[in-house]
Amino acid sequence: MNIILISNNLAKARTLTLTTKHLVLLAGAFLSSSVLLAMGLNYLSLRYADKLDSPTLRSLVLSVHQEEHQKAQSYLRDSLNAMAIRMGQMQAQLLRLDSVGARLAELSGMKPQEFLFNQSPGQGGALPTLPTQDLSFVEMGNKIQELSAILDDRSDKLGALDSLLMQDRLKKKMLPSVMPIEAKWYSSGFGVRIDPFTGRSAFHEGVDFTATTGTPIKAAASGVVVYSDYHPEYGNMIDVDHGNEFVSRYAHASKRLVKVGQVVVRGQKIAEVGSTGRSTGPHLHFEVRHKGLPQNPSRFLKMPG
Missing domain, CATH: 1.20.5 (Single alpha-helices involved in coiled-coils or other helix-helix interfaces)
Structure with a gap:
């Protein structure tokens, strides 16, 4: 260059x-x-640091420390608030699980004292032999998230089981299983018998209960009235549709108390015993039909002891 x-x-x-x-x-x-x-x-700053220490410099350092402390406190508060919110949600889930558990116990026939859902389960054991340590803030948060996921999973599964049991219970309630009249025996059973009018063998599609005129006739299960009129052979007759193609029939009544389209509940009075139609005396002719075919009512009815 x-x-x-x-x-x-x-x-x-x-x-x-x-x-x-x-x-x-x-x-x-x-x-x-x-x-x-x-x-x-650098040497001068270290050698004369005490002389360079001024209120302005000291306040600047304190300001930086305070800012960092405030940031840490703000993060801690936000984290604690989030954990508190999640804990509240978990408590609500536990209350729901308690109610579902109590209902499941009832549906399954368990005794209430077998599962005390309103009490915490007992726990205990010997003193730990291995050294213990406190959970860190991060570990505590992880444990809460893990427990929350388990609660969500159990809640979904118990909810599904509750729905299935409830559906099963409703189906059973919709079956004609309640006695339609206060009686302990049939005057004429289901199947082949001697016809009281012709004296010849004939198939009897239901069961007969002898009772005095005016005796209440009750719905054997909940359902919708699909027929309520006078029939040439059955006399005053009522048909109740219980769903799943099950229909119960009540015949020879002296009085009908329900109309077509009316919703009735199990055990509700729907008619009174009589001797209308093809009948030899006051009684209730009761049938259960599935898909239009007659079924033996004794398979469904719970006879009183």
Whole structure:
């Protein structure tokens, strides 16, 4: 590198030639001076730190510490609030699980004292032999998340089981299983018998209960009235549809108390015993039909002991 020097004191211009070696030496000198200057400043700051300590500098340092502390406290508060909210949700889930558990116990026929859902289960054991340690804030949060996931899973499964048991119970309630009249025996059973009018063998599609005129006739199960009229052979007759193609029939009544389309519940009075239609005396003719075919009512009815 050539450097040309021009001055009024010089008769002619001079030229300086800088080689690579010169440039390296200059760079090294510059770096060395920079390092020495930094070391000197650092020494002075340490040597005279007490003299440099001023209220302004001290307040600046305290301000930085306070800002970091406030950030940490804010993060801690937010985390605790989130954990508190989640704990509240978990408590609500536990209350729901308690109610579902109590209902499941009832549906399954368990005794209430076998599962005390309103009390915490007993726990205990010997003192731990291995060293113990406190849970950290992060570990506590992880445990809560894990427990929350387990609660969600158990809640879904118990809810599904509750629905299935409830559906099964409703189906049983919809079956014609309640005695339609207060009686302990049939005057005429289901199946082949001697017809009281012709004296010939005939198939009896239901069962007969002898009773005095006016005796209440009750619905054997909940359902919808699909027929309520006078029939040439059955006399005053009522058909109740219970769903799943099950229909119960009540015949020879003296009085009908329900209309077509009316919803009736199990055990509700729907008619009174009589001797209308093809009948030899006051009684209730009761049938159970599935898909239009007669079924033996004794398979469904719960006879009183």
